[in-house]
Amino acid sequence: MSNLSALQGKHIVLGITGGIAAYKSATLLRLFIKAGAEVQVVMTPSAKEFITPVTLSALSQKPVVSEFFTANTGEWHSHVDLGLWADCMVIAPATASTIGKMANGVADNMLVTTYLSAKSQVFVAPAMDLDMMAHPSTTRNIESLKSYGNIIIEPQSGFLASGLTGKGRMEEPENIVEVVADFFASRSDSSLAGKKVLVTAGPTYEKIDPVRFIGNYSSGKMGFALAEECAARGAEVTLVAGPVALTTHHPSIRRIDVESAREMLDACTASFPDAEIAIMCAAVADYRPEQMTDKKIKREHTEVPTLRLVKNPDIAATLGKAKRPGQVLVGFALETDNEVANAVEKLERKNLDYIVLNSMRVAGAGFGTDTNAVSIISPQGTVKDVPLMSKDRVAGEIITAITQKN
Numbered sequence: 001m002s003n004l005s006a007l008q009g010k011h012i013v014l015g016i017t018g019g020i021a022a023y024k025s026a027t028l029l030r031l032f033i034k035a036g037a038e039v040q041v042v043m044t045p046s047a048k049e050f051i052t053p054v055t056l057s058a059l060s061q062k063p064v065v066s067e068f069f070t071a072n073t074g075e076w077h078s079h080v081d082l083g084l085w086a087d088c089m090v091i092a093p094a095t096a097s098t099i100g101k102m103a104n105g106v107a108d109n110m111l112v113t114t115y116l117s118a119k120s121q122v123f124v125a126p127a128m129d130l131d132m133m134a135h136p137s138t139t140r141n142i143e144s145l146k147s148y149g150n151i152i153i154e155p156q157s158g159f160l161a162s163g164l165t166g167k168g169r170m171e172e173p174e175n176i177v178e179v180v181a182d183f184f185a186s187r188s189d190s191s192l193a194g195k196k197v198l199v200t201a202g203p204t205y206e207k208i209d210p211v212r213f214i215g216n217y218s219s220g221k222m223g224f225a226l227a228e229e230c231a232a233r234g235a236e237v238t239l240v241a242g243p244v245a246l247t248t249h250h251p252s253i254r255r256i257d258v259e260s261a262r263e264m265l266d267a268c269t270a271s272f273p274d275a276e277i278a279i280m281c282a283a284v285a286d287y288r289p290e291q292m293t294d295k296k297i298k299r300e301h302t303e304v305p306t307l308r309l310v311k312n313p314d315i316a317a318t319l320g321k322a323k324r325p326g327q328v329l330v331g332f333a334l335e336t337d338n339e340v341a342n343a344v345e346k347l348e349r350k351n352l353d354y355i356v357l358n359s360m361r362v363a364g365a366g367f368g369t370d371t372n373a374v375s376i377i378s379p380q381g382t383v384k385d386v387p388l389m390s391k392d393r394v395a396g397e398i399i400t401a402i403t404q405k406n
């Protein structure tokens with residue numbers, strides 16, 4: 001279902017930077033206007049080499065802002081006012097240079113000063129050549145922008161202007177508009193107002209000795225996206241997070257950091273009685289070493305040590321046993337074979353109301369990625385297949401699917 005109507009009357013600052021994908025910004029602007037938004041274009045000086053301000057001002061029916069003041073009249077353009085006016089800012093295309101300036105607060109043009117003054121959600125759609133995209137400085141700058149709460153609209157892989165093929169194509173304007181529309185739709189959705197939601201995220205670490213552990217590749221991104229989505233819909237969220245390098249943004253999220261499965265179990269059993277919904281997204285280690293040595297195991301030992309493992313508690317199953325009528329318990333499944341059958345078996349054994357099966361066969365889904373593709377399964381069968389999209393949007397689809405029944 002399209003959420004385009006959520007853009008009606010919204011004030012959007014469209015930031016355009018100097019990359020070849022700037023030609024797509026005219027389409028993006030038209031789509032925003034068509035959906036009923038009011039758009040103010042802010043361009044970097046080099047963006048004008050790629051698309052003319054005349055085209056953009058004609059489409060937006062507003063003068064394009066690019067400099068701090070109009071040369072012939074001396075009229076001052078206030079980036080602070082623009083930042084306050086905006087219901088959101090969309091920077092598309094965002095070049096490596098502008099991303100670097102935004103990440104580091106280099107406010108040497110109207111676009112970056114407006115970005116630094118913006119009080120609203122900022123969306124960034126990178127576009128550049130594949131090698132620039134893969135450069136560690138770009139990766140680090142994008143991670144910084146994410147940590148400030150900006151939403152990155154991931155570029156696609158494909159044929160690039162340089163003639164090379166790889167990741168760096170700006171996301172298509174139709175999809176950018178949908179991401180922004182979904183954002184406003186979920187912000188105007190207060191379906192979880194007054195409800196308490198428990199979410200687990202990330203891996204657990206099971207100590208072997210003071211410097212080693214058993215863990216897994218979970219980054220926590222899917223669980224954090226679920227926590228933000230529930231909070232945006234009005235819920236009071238308790239997020240029990242394993243060791244991850246992520247930050248939360250919504251003030252209604254109370255975060256409890258844990259390390260091991262047993263610590264996660266304790267935090268979950270304390271919060272579950274008050275929760276209307278619990279979503280077990282963490283990748284909990286099934287086993288832990290029977291013993292943890294208090295000194296580092298030394299390589300110089302003549303014999304290779306044998307690691308004896310014992311079973312960890314099953315957190316989802318423990319909550320499943322304690323579940324009261326009316327509470328909704330959602331699990332995740334990560335399967336490498338017989339995916340659906342194994343997921344349904346877990347759903348039944350753990351007394352879950354839904355299980356979300358990650359599609360491990362789809363590139364870009366599962367551990368660590370910013371995107372995911374899932375199937376949401378209830379005891380009655382598949383509720384919804386969600387194709388590959390950002391984990392933020394997957395979170396929206398999951399919450400919509402599990403709350404529609406309530």
Ligand code: PMT
Nearest residue numbers: 218219220221222280283284314315316331332334367368
């Ligand atoms: O964190 P990301 O990098 O974004 O990746 C997201 C994810 C792939 C980790 C996530 O989407 C996911 O699939 N999480 C669950 C992975 C998993 O542990 O699956 P499982 O099939 O082993 O467990 C099934 C369910 O039981 C899960 O809800 C799990 O949280 C729960 N469980 C498992 C073991 C255990 N001891 N206690 C549990 O509660």
